[in-house]
Amino acid sequence: MTTLEQLYQAVIDGKNKDARALAQRALDEGANPGDIVDKALVPAMAAVGERFKSNEIFVPEMLVAARAMKEAMGVLEPRLVAAGITPKYTALIGTVQGDLHDIGKNLVAVMWRGSNFRVIDLGSNVPATKFVSAINEHRPHLVGLSALLTTTMPAMVETVRAIRSAGCPPVKIMVGGAPISQQFADEVGADGFAPDAASAAEKARALVESA
Amino acid sequence: MEPRERYMAVLEGGRPDMLPRMPILMQFAAEHIGSYYGAFASDHRVLVEANLRCAEEFGIDQLSAISDPYRETAGFGAPIEFPRNGVPICLKPPLEEDPDLARLSRPDPLKAPRMRDRVDAVSAYKARAGGRYSIMGWVEGPAAEAADLRGVSNFFVDLLDDPAYASALMARCVDTAIDFARAQVAAGADTVGIGDAVASQVSAKLYESLILPHERRLVAAVHEMRARVRLHICGNIRHLLSGIASLGLDIVDIDHMVSLAEARRVLGPNIVLAGNVDPVACVMRGSPEAIASAVRQCYAEAGEPFMVAAGCEIPASTPPANLAALCRPIVPR
Ligand code: B12
Numbered sequence: 106m107t108t109l110e111q112l113y114q115a116v117i118d119g120k121n122k123d124a125r126a127l128a129q130r131a132l133d134e135g136a137n138p139g140d141i142v143d144k145a146l147v148p149a150m151a152a153v154g155e156r157f158k159s160n161e162i163f164v165p166e167m168l169v170a171a172r173a174m175k176e177a178m179g180v181l182e183p184r185l186v187a188a189g190i191t192p193k194y195t196a197l198i199g200t201v202q203g204d205l206h207d208i209g210k211n212l213v214a215v216m217w218r219g220s221n222f223r224v225i226d227l228g229s230n231v232p233a234t235k236f237v238s239a240i241n242e243h244r245p246h247l248v249g250l251s252a253l254l255t256t257t258m259p260a261m262v263e264t265v266r267a268i269r270s271a272g273c274p275p276v277k278i279m280v281g282g283a284p285i286s287q288q289f290a291d292e293v294g295a296d297g298f299a300p301d302a303a304s305a306a307e308k309a310r311a312l313v314e315s316a
Numbered sequence: 317m318e319p320r321e322r323y324m325a326v327l328e329g330g331r332p333d334m335l336p337r338m339p340i341l342m343q344f345a346a347e348h349i350g351s352y353y354g355a356f357a358s359d360h361r362v363l364v365e366a367n368l369r370c371a372e373e374f375g376i377d378q379l380s381a382i383s384d385p386y387r388e389t390a391g392f393g394a395p396i397e398f399p400r401n402g403v404p405i406c407l408k409p410p411l412e413e414d415p416d417l418a419r420l421s422r423p424d425p426l427k428a429p430r431m432r433d434r435v436d437a438v439s440a441y442k443a444r445a446g447g448r449y450s451i452m453g454w455v456e457g458p459a460a461e462a463a464d465l466r467g468v469s470n471f472f473v474d475l476l477d478d479p480a481y482a483s484a485l486m487a488r489c490v491d492t493a494i495d496f497a498r499a500q501v502a503a504g505a506d507t508v509g510i511g512d513a514v515a516s517q518v519s520a521k522l523y524e525s526l527i528l529p530h531e532r533r534l535v536a537a538v539h540e541m542r543a544r545v546r547l548h549i550c551g552n553i554r555h556l557l558s559g560i561a562s563l564g565l566d567i568v569d570i571d572h573m574v575s576l577a578e579a580r581r582v583l584g585p586n587i588v589l590a591g592n593v594d595p596v597a598c599v600m601r602g603s604p605e606a607i608a609s610a611v612r613q614c615y616a617e618a619g620e621p622f623m624v625a626a627g628c629e630i631p632a633s634t635p636p637a638n639l640a641a642l643c644r645p646i647v648p649r
Contacts, residue, residue: 165518166519230405
């Protein structure tokens with residue numbers, strides 16, 4: 106197996122120390138840091154997302170894979186920055202006000218990072234005003250809203266409205282969470298919906314690339 | 317039959333006059349009597365009044381002490397905030413940054429205020445309606461409480477990184493769950509509900525090797541107290557059913573994404589299945605007729621022994637006529 110193949114496998118298996126060492130070894134062997142991201146890390150996270158979607162792995166396995174990717178990125182980032190390679194797109198994500206569920210939102214953030222977005226995570230129980238001020242501050246290409254409770258779906262409606270209002274820069278909006286559907290996304294005027302984290306990554310790329 | 321007799325009849329393999337109705341009420345009950353969730357979760361008098369009135373009005377056979385996930389977490393020292401119309405919020409999981417178990421005290425259920433409040437709820441049920449209704453106490457299961465103490469993501473990573481630690485943490489949670497269950501049984505609970513929903517998010521392998529042994533110890537301890545056990549793991553638990561079959565439960569709640577027929581096949585003929593009408597799509601948004609027919613469909617799929625319930629909590633904005641439809645009497649075949 107090549108170093109990149111081993112790195113790919115280490116991320117899938119959630120072996121964070123190996124992932125770090127292998128990323129370093131790949132650099133030492135002369136690999137281009139951007140290629141390491143594109144040929145090992147991004148495909149590894151895509152594979153992890155697919156396995157999660159088909160119930161081969163569950164939330165814990167996905168979290169350790171994400172951590173392994175983060176470790177590898179820690180090694181690569183200084184070189185990426187030095188080479189002027191930064192993620193092309195920025196995304197913001199959070200769970201809407203009144204809602205404390207953050208596991209699903211965290212997994213979406215993981216998959217977005219895994220497909221090479223810079224992700225700013227606002228956490229859970231985030232008021233609409235905080236989304237708006239963060240959009241003004243970070244000027245993201247994409248914002249993701251998560252809601253797990255039927256009682257917080259109105260807060261999602263409210264947040265979309267606030268983001269679309271005057272004074273907030275234009276941004277693509279994606280919504281998701283167990284009770285959210287494509288129909289609901291259309292009704293509230295979001296640009297996209299995805300039922301799981303792997304699809305959320307595909308959809309996110311499609312949205313920002315079409316903008 | 318009185319509600320409690322009907323409930324016991326099913327558990328003892330006898331024939332009830334109608335199927336027991338066991339929906340889980342929280343925010344709905346609070347708002348139905350003109351109160352609010354924050355009061356329901358922080359003052360047992362509101363919880364007791366709300367559940368008693370709903371039981372009388374809708375025909376519910378069990379009075380429950382469930383309210384929110386953070387009674388024990390507060391006992392372990394976490395700061396909890398009570399929004400007026402929302403679920404209490406744990407401001408900081410006590411072991412989030414520093415996992416050291418030595419920092420964890422063993423709360424006394426009669427002294428820790430939020431735990432005591434639940435024990436008081438059970439005593440009040442007993443005093444006001446003890447012989448008439450079944451009374452269910454409530455404790456958090458090992459995975460749920462461990463996740464509340466560590467933060468869910470940290471706990472999930474612990475399960476893979478440091479199974480010995482995760483297990484030691486769950487053992488501490490079960491010690492407290494047993495203490496808490498004992499206090500509630502002493503106060504008059506005939507049944508103890510165990511909520512362990514986060515377990516739905518782990519693989520069968522992790523569940524069976526790490527979580528199940530702790531659940532088993534808790535179930536056995538409650539049985540030693542001569543109380544019944546109702547397990548509640550909402551969400552999709554198809555992959556956990558064969559492990560759950562080994563717990564020796566009296567009642568298991570089945571959420572709407574799991575087939576009752578499959579649950580019956582895997583869990584065997586003796587366990588009571590409760591469920592699994594979709595709480596949102598059907599109970600909250602459906603018509604009374606659709607709900608009544610969904611309940612009959614559930615009964616047909618589950619077979620005996622069976623109790624009527626939605627897959628999880630009755631959502632707050634459910635029209636009262638819909639809850640009444642869920643509770644419409646069904647004479648067993
Ligand atoms: C874990 C959990 C909790 C934990 C949350 C811990 C945490 N830090 O997240 C705790 C114990 C705190 C909790 C509390 C409550 N919970 Co809860 N909880 C769950 C549970 C068990 C799992 C949710 C979960 O994490 N799923 C796993 C993730 C991976 O799935 P997911 O969130 O759907 O995310 C995926 C997709 O939806 C999508 N996605 C998610 N977000 C986004 C965002 C975008 C932009 C996109 C594109 C996609 C996307 O991608 C994700 C990954 O594939 C579910 C039941 C269940 N078993 O499913 C109930 C559940 C969500 N909870 C429920 C309820 C009612 C509550 C409480 C009100 C209970 C109570 N009365 O105390 C409180 C509310 C607290 C609050 N104010 O938020 C109900 C919600 C019912 C409803 N539809 O309204 C559920 C469905 C249980 C049930 N069957 O009734 N809960």
